[in-house]
Amino acid sequence: MRTAIISDIHGNIDALQAVLLDIKNRGIQNIYNLGDSLYGPLFPIETYKLLVKENIQNIRGNCDRILLDPNSNNPTVQYVQNLLEEEHKEWISNLPFSLQTEDFYFCHGTPTNDESYLLEEMSSNGSTLKKTEDILKLVNGISQNIIFCAHTHIPRVVYLPNNKIVINPGSVGLPAYEDTLPIYHKMESGSPYANYTIVTKRKDNWMIEQILIPYSREAAIIQSEKNGRSDWVKALQTGRI
Structure with a gap:
């Protein structure tokens, strides 16, 4: 039995379609x-429709949660909120x-914390791998x-001394971003491809x-430009900020 893990689609319907086709x-x-x-300046409703159509088990991320915040002044949040109907809000x-x-x-x-x-x-100095003992505390x-x-958009596999394995599948739809918390930092996968993970148990x-999947990024780039997100344009084009 093989299992596919996806994450951080961020409304990128073309990336999601390419990944789901590969999985199929x-x-x-x-x-x-x-x-x-x-969440994202792209195609949230189209992404929602595809997710509910397929047999996918979904959990909530921090950027899903903030879409339900009526007091947000984030322009991208407001862009998505203006498209959401009660059906979509209930799903989230x-x-x-x-x-x-x-x-x-x-x-x-x-x-314990989605952020x-x-x-x-x-x-x-940027992003570094946490000490083993710090990771162990978090998964205790x-x-x-x-x-x-997920959350970092960077694929990673970490083996722990208690024989546990922590896996980040990377991002389906946004290969790089910048954030100001806890301090300013960039997360860059270095590739514009869509990422996901497959795990298989053998004995x-x-x-x-x-897995890295190429896909047509033109529509997502045009939509990002239309919504004034030049940072998304570069991320989608290059996997960097």
Whole structure:
């Protein structure tokens, strides 16, 4: 049994379609989405329709949550909010914070906070991998051996001394971004491709595949330009900010 994990679509319908087609062509039926699905200056409603059409288990990311904030003055949040109807808002509000199976634990940020990075820490020198003991503290109490997180948009696999594995599938729809919290930093995958992960259990071992999928980015770039997001244009074009 193989499982596909996607995340951080950010309204990029063309990237999502390319990833789901690749998953289908591989004969994979189990798909989990780690959140941040609709936020972005792109195509949130089209993305929503495809997600509910497919057999995908979805959780909520921080950027899903903020779409329900009526007091937000973020122009991109307001762009998406103006497109949302009650059906879409209800879907977002019903998304769980996390999901668990016998083998897997799924969250967006950390098991307790959808805005915190599980594997990376920020400093004036940029993004670095957290110390092993700090990661262990964050996943303390998680019984599953395979833990999936997202939020950074950077694919990563970290093995822990307690035999647990933490996996970030990267971003389907936005390969780079910048943020001001906890300090100003950039997260850059370095590739404009759509990212996702496949895990397969073979006897007692887990095979982990980090997949990069090319897709037509023209519509997303034009829409980003239309909405005044030059940072998204460069990210979609290059995987950098």
